[in-house]
Amino acid sequence: NAGVTQTPKFQVLKTGQSMTLQCAQDMNHNSMYWYRQDPGMGLRLIYYSASEGTTDKGEVPNGYNVSRLNKREFSLRLESAAPSQTSVYFCASSESRGSQPQHFGDGTRLSIL
Amino acid sequence: QKEVEQDPGPLSVPEGAIVSLNCTYSNSAFQYFMWYRQYSRKGPELLMYTYSSGNKEDGRFTAQVDKSSKYISLFIRDSQPSDSATYLCAMIGETSGSRLTFGEGTQLTVNP
Numbered sequence: 001n002a003g004v005t006q007t008p009k010f011q012v013l014k015t016g017q018s019m020t021l022q023c024a025q026d027m028n029h030n031s032m033y034w035y036r037q038d039p040g041m042g043l044r045l046i047y048y049s050a051s052e053g054t055t056d057k058g059e060v061p062n063g064y065n066v067s068r069l070n071k072r073e074f075s076l077r078l079e080s081a082a083p084s085q086t087s088v089y090f091c092a093s094s095e096s097r098g099s100q101p102q103h104f105g106d107g108t109r110l111s112i113l
Numbered sequence: 114q115k116e117v118e119q120d121p122g123p124l125s126v127p128e129g130a131i132v133s134l135n136c137t138y139s140n141s142a143f144q145y146f147m148w149y150r151q152y153s154r155k156g157p158e159l160l161m162y163t164y165s166s167g168n169k170e171d172g173r174f175t176a177q178v179d180k181s182s183k184y185i186s187l188f189i190r191d192s193q194p195s196d197s198a199t200y201l202c203a204m205i206g207e208t209s210g211s212r213l214t215f216g217e218g219t220q221l222t223v224n225p
Contacts (some may be wrong), residue, residue: 003154026171040121042201042217046222058212090156098211100147 002026006091006105013081013112021076021108023091031097033058034066034072036087038105043090049074050097081112116140119202119216128225132189136202136216139183143204143214146178148187151199151218160200161187192223 007022025032034046045058049068063085065077074093078085088109092102120137126132134148145164149157161176163169163185169176177186185204189196200218 040217042117042119043203043215045212048212066153092156098213100145100162100205101159102213104158106154106156 004091004093004103004105006089006108008107008108010109013078013110013111015082017081017112019078019109019110021080021089021091021110022073022077023072023075023105025091025093025094025103026072027103028071029093029095029103030071031094032068033062033092033094034074034076035090035092036060036085037090046076048097050060058103063111073076083112086110086112114139115171116214117202117204117216120219121217123220123222125222125224126192128194128223130192131197131221132192132196132221132223134187134189134202134219134221136185137183137212138185138204140204140206140214141183142206142211144190144207145205146176146185147203147205147213148174149201149203149215154171157201166203178201184196195225197222 004025008095030051033048047066049055052071088107092104095103117138148161150160151157166180173190175188199218199220201218205211205213
């Protein structure tokens with residue numbers, strides 16, 4: 001009964017390094033999402049994938065890329081990390097775009113020095 | 114100005130108290146309203162989901178929506194230490210292009 005699994009749970013990077021955050025869901029959901037959570041800002045949508053083979057920008061996409069590898073997996077890549085990308089990143093999935101609830105993973109805590 | 118405003122707290126109450134958590138919003142396109150609960154170092158989980166104006170009750174939790182005032186509330190009766198968490202309101206419009214918009218969350222501590 002894993003739900004949404006995110007790896008890694010913690011990571012420290014230096015400015016300019018690259019990294020890929022991994023997300024997998026086992027609920028056969030069509031839609032997947034990447035959010036970042038920052039103090040005073042709440043959860044903000046970075047990118048989403050309404051269905052396998054499609055991806056679209058959310059509210060704060062700059063500095064990120066995504067790949068919907070298959071129906072289960074949706075990765076988030078930071079090509080050249082910046083201190084402003086220090087955040088907690090959450091992956092979520094839902095049956096379809098806009099359907100509720102969205103099921104969240106437990107997050108990746110990313111620090112960029 | 115944020116589309117969804119939520120007082121971040123922190124809010125500290127004694128066990129057994131009635132807790133009231135609130136959000137206001139500015140976008141009249143929002144039609145579906147949710148409350149998520151987030152424990153420390155965990156992802157948010159859906160607690161309540163409502164559509165129409167009025168009240169929805171689930172055990173000790175009551176969600177209230179007033180679309181005319183653009184105001185939603187979550188009431189917790191007989192609060193327990195296990196209710197200590199951050200509560201996030203969230204809302205979404207009816208069209209397929211809508212995205213879920215969150216408040217910043219209210220941190221609640223229920224003291225035994």
